[in-house]
Each structure stands twice: as C-alpha cells, then as structure tokens.
Amino acid sequence: MTGRQSLRLLGLITGMVLSGCAYGLDFIPEEKDSPRSSWPVTQEILRSLQEREAAVTxxxxxLDLTVRRRETxxxxxxxxxxxxxxxxxxxxxxxxxxxxxxxxxxxxxxxxxxxxxxxxxxxxxxxxxxxxxxxxxVAPAHLVRLLLGLPPLSVRMEKTELYGPDDDHAYLLRGQESPFTQRLWLSDDDLSLLRGELYDGTSLRLRFRYSPAGHGLRMLFLEEPFKQLTVEVSYRSYNVNPxxxxxxxxxxxxxxxxxxxxxxxxxxxxxxxx
Known part of the structure; x- marks a missing residue:
C-alpha cells in the first residue's frame, strides 16, 4: 500500500484507541478541577474509538530510529x-x-x-x-499496539474513566489491565491519540506521544524516564494490514x-x- 491512500490510512490508525468506561475505580486521583465526562458522551466516544481500532491488525x-540515552x-x-x-x-x-x-x-x-x-x-x-x-x-503486546498507533493497553468498558475536555482541548482517558494502568490524552476534535503514560502499579514506566511528520504521517516518541532513554520512531515506508x-x-x-x-x-x- 503506497501513495495518498496509505498515507491517509496511517494517519487514521495512529489516532486510534480502544473503547470502554466504568466508574469508581482505584486510580491515582486527578486534579480536583478535572470534569468527568457524562455517561452518554463517554459511550459515544468509546464506541467511535472501538470502530476505528477494528480497522487495523x-x-x-x-522504521528510522533516533535513540538517545543520557548524553549519547x-x-x-x-x-x-x-x-x-x-x-x-x-x-x-x-x-x-x-x-x-x-x-x-x-x-x-x-x-x-x-x-x-x-x-x-x-x-x-x-x-x-x-x-x-x-x-x-513493556510487554510485546504493548509495543505492537504503540507501533500501530494504539494505546499500550486494551481499554475495557468496566475499567475505564473519561474526563474533559480540558483547557487544552483534550479528553483524558484512564484504564487498567493488571498490573498496568494507562493515562491517555485524546484530541477533542477528532479523538486522535496525542500522548499517554503507562504505569506498573503506581510507578511510571513509559511516556509516549505522537507528532505530525508531514503528509499525514505521525512520528512516535517513547520515553523511559528512569533510565533517561528516549526513542524517536519515524515510518520510512509501510504496508498496513498485510x-x-x-x-x-x-x-x-x-x-x-x-x-x-x-x-x-x-x-x-x-x-x-x-
């Protein structure tokens, strides 16, 4: 798959996240002024995200990688x-x-x-x-999902909370898949996945974000904060769903x-x- 069609498709898949929502979970508290999204809005958003994810397997x-580790x-x-x-x-x-x-x-x-x-x-x-x-x-499944433009964890209805949108025009989605927890920020414009964090218990293991790279492509940035390791991933060429x-x-x-x-x-x- 090449050309404009594949560029549009890659731009689509890098904005996908899974669906699900629930209340009363044992998360690290958010800021007091973070508004919870209403249940009808949450259902509509998560249903749309689930439909998007089904399009990529x-x-x-x-890939071109730029690896930075401390001063190297x-x-x-x-x-x-x-x-x-x-x-x-x-x-x-x-x-x-x-x-x-x-x-x-x-x-x-x-x-x-x-x-x-x-x-x-x-x-x-x-x-x-x-x-x-x-x-x-991370587990292999986490890495697979991130390279597909998806959040590292599946987002299930009973283990997800949705907040916002906030002043930065982003929704905050939080989900659990024991022992991991993820926090995701989604654009309130097209629900594309902007950035996220992956926790093991309460320990931050990974930060990631997606950034436009021209012609509809998006770059992936991974950061392991404890080891001061960052990996910048750009797609030189690709074939979706082969x-x-x-x-x-x-x-x-x-x-x-x-x-x-x-x-x-x-x-x-x-x-x-x-």
Whole structure:
C-alpha cells in the first residue's frame, strides 16, 4: 500500500484507541478541577474509538530510529513486522543493508540474535526481559499496539474513566489491565491519540506521544524516564494490514556455536536493542 491512500490510512490508525468506561475505580486521583465526562458522551466516544481500532491488525514497515540515552545519540534503521495481539519481529539493518540483529516474540517467548557476534538471547516474553533487551519495560503486546498507533493497553468498558475536555482541548482517558494502568490524552476534535503514560502499579514506566511528520504521517516518541532513554520512531515506508506468514514469528533454535544467554536464569544480555 503506497501513495495518498496509505498515507491517509496511517494517519487514521495512529489516532486510534480502544473503547470502554466504568466508574469508581482505584486510580491515582486527578486534579480536583478535572470534569468527568457524562455517561452518554463517554459511550459515544468509546464506541467511535472501538470502530476505528477494528480497522487495523498488522503492519510491515521500515522504521528510522533516533535513540538517545543520557548524553549519547544513535541512529538506526529497522524492518518491523507486527500483528495484534503480541506478534513482533524487528530486524536491525547494518552497513551494506545486511541484517545485524533480529528480535522476535510470539507472545510467549522472546529472542534476540546478534548475527555477527553469534550471540543468542532468549527468555519468557515478560516486561522485565523486554527491558533487558530494549531498555523499555513493556510487554510485546504493548509495543505492537504503540507501533500501530494504539494505546499500550486494551481499554475495557468496566475499567475505564473519561474526563474533559480540558483547557487544552483534550479528553483524558484512564484504564487498567493488571498490573498496568494507562493515562491517555485524546484530541477533542477528532479523538486522535496525542500522548499517554503507562504505569506498573503506581510507578511510571513509559511516556509516549505522537507528532505530525508531514503528509499525514505521525512520528512516535517513547520515553523511559528512569533510565533517561528516549526513542524517536519515524515510518520510512509501510504496508498496513498485510497477510504476514507465521514463520516470521517462529522462535528459532540457537545457531551452531552460538553463545546463549538465558534471561530467565537472571543472566545479563551482552547487547542492547535499540
């Protein structure tokens, strides 16, 4: 999918969030002057958001990444294939266009294979293990959804609250999916997803926001505040809702002679992506 049609579609999917609403949940209190949206308005907004999300399930793209960690900065190019709910494959492109690193998850297992060094890292697809490789403490499903322009958590009717709009013309949507909580800010104009925060309990794990990048494209910014890590993601090319072969997400066995690092055994990885 290319041209104006695909640009419009990508602009659409990066403004999507899921539906749901409920009252009386155990959230961190908002500011006292934050108005709760009425139940009819909440239902209408969440129904519209749910219809939008149903339009996107998978993505194949070439991404340009700018990674900033404290005082260092690095540029990378990645080929990504993702499919909801939690299938993901990332390939780092090195000099000469050769693949230097493969990261893949089938939702249950996670691997990272550095081809040149022949280092094979494996473990359960937990947020802790994802953090050991990427620096971002999220589950594969969180990352898949963010790259599709969706919030990291599903928003369910019984575990969501809606506030606003506020003086910045944005609605605040909050939802839970144990042990995580998310706060999302949506434009009151077209309900596009502007920015958000992901918490593990009461600890802030991730900030993210979307920003226009010309021709209807939107850039994704990820920030891990504790480790002072930020990742800027721009879409060089993409194909929305492709039919992706299952082999892309199959977890391979370590190559012969590979140095194997088992994350579940508490071993530290010898490389880091991004």
């Amino acid at each position: 998978s993505l194949q793209a070439v 900065q690095e540029y990378r190019q990645e080929v990504v294939a993702i499919e909801r709910p939690d299938l993901i494959r990332l390939e780092s492109i090195g000099w000469g266009g050769f693949t230097s690193l493969v990261v893949a998850s089938d939702g249950r297992r996670l691997i990272a294979h550095a081809l040149l060094e022949n280092i094979f890292i494996e473990g359960s697809a937990t947020p802790d293990n994802v953090a050991a490789i990427t620096g971002l403490r 039919d992706l072969p299952r082999e892309l997400f199959r977890i391979p066995q370590p190559a012969q002679g590979a140095r194997v690092v088992n994350l579940d055994a508490g071993l530290a990885p010898l490389l880091r992506f991004p």
